[in-house]
Amino acid sequence: MLELHGIGYRYAGYATPVLHDIDLRLADGELVGVVGANESGKSTLCLIASGLAPGSIGGGLTGSLSIDGVDMARQPLHAFATRVGIGFQNPATQLSGVTGSVFEEVALGPMNLGLPARETVERTKAALATLGITDLAEREPRRLSGGQAQLVVIASLLSMRPAHLVLDEPTAQLDPEGTRLVAEALRELASTGTGLLVAEHKTDLLDGLCSRVIVLDAGRIVLDGAADLVLADSRLEAWGVEPPSRIRLGRALAGRGSDPSAIADAVLAR
């Protein structure tokens, strides 16, 4: 369980807070989506939930973060490493830059956790296979395309098997197939008890993946509830969030055609 209580945050060097009064509980095995316009605070929320803000980048935090009942305020940054993983928006920022192959890159996390070599290799192979990138194992991380790099970064997180995982737009650079593989991997991870917080603009991805969705607007949680209800909320567009295709299309086609129920079925068929 990852819990944020009354969180407010301002970046170092800035007087104005970018997050206000954030209360959020992420249960084990729960898959929660975070949506909101650009600059609404999604990335900042990810940094706080993973301990990087203020742990690594400074800034002023009010409120508290606890993980599995432990108040993280007095914990050193490395204490976060086994409890919560984070995937950045830009995979190029995340690749370590110290490995010569994708295999080593994905193995780096488990190795640094001090796991035995056999388990490190097993986890690395499993993570690569899950995301369909076994054939990239020998490639140089710096020479990957944007989408390939994003899959490698996610594989690096999977191989660490964190108890909680925070992902900032994990599929931004992925093609539909990569997006589908990541969605399956996240679902699988949640089923093993990992709590996941996923910030995304792609509401089509969150639709059907998340049990719960949170909407951020100007640094505040303005809606938090069951995914089906939140993603169909008529206020989404006013908050700068694109409703999922099936919702948008359903509205555009409502009342049209000679057989409205056939149209509704055609929109909802998966």
Added chain:
Amino acid sequence: MTSIALEGVGFVYPDGTRALTGVDLKIGGGELVAMIGQNGSGKSTLVRQLDGLLRPTEGRVLHDGADVAETRVAALATRVGIVFQNPDRQIFAGRVRTEVEFGPRILGRAPDEAAKAAREALQVVGLADLVDANPYDLGYSRRKLLTLASVLAMNTPVVVLDEPTTGQDARGVARVQRVVRELAAAGRTVIAISHDMRFVAETFARVVVMGGGRIILDGSPDEVFAEAAWPMLASTYLEPTLAARVGVRLGLGSTPTEASLVDALSKQSSGILPT
């Protein structure tokens, strides 16, 4: 106007990875072209051939009929501006204004002209209020828009956008769409790589589909998202827009965009199409 042609272009990276094979492609001045295809299918490699950032290892690239093999990158930069996928590989300045003025200055424009071009470009992408900000204080989506402004300010006849909607919210996507349409209206060529099929179908007149380093489809959104083309799309792990799928389920033919679907439905209910 600059027309571009690739003739039998192949490309192998120094580490031996083959990225392109036998690519033939002609893009006329003022065309709006989207390039789609799975990750690693060669899209980014292909567009880097257009301004000489990469040189083909086979075949040739022509600008207005002339082979660019001997043309310096600096000269090609006046014709083709590329906005990279990753803004952090492009941004270098400590101020937004300096970042955007750099392009026109390096192309030899006077300081006041460069400043004017930068102001206009920042206005277009909605960052006019942030001229004195440090680019690295901006969020990812704004850094993407900043790199777009930097290329717009260079006023190149050809603009290449590598995944321009990544990280943009609904308003950001609409803004990018507007910028593309304005460029087209001004007669400039726009070539964009994207995984966002709805953005592609709604914005571009022509869609080039890449698979395994080759062009496997090339046509209008109506043609590329038509049911007959779905197996080809699936071969490069793409799927048509929801509007296209719904149109086929309802027997309305190819309706790649929501607007075309609504249109086809109203024609059907008014009896123009069979029900």
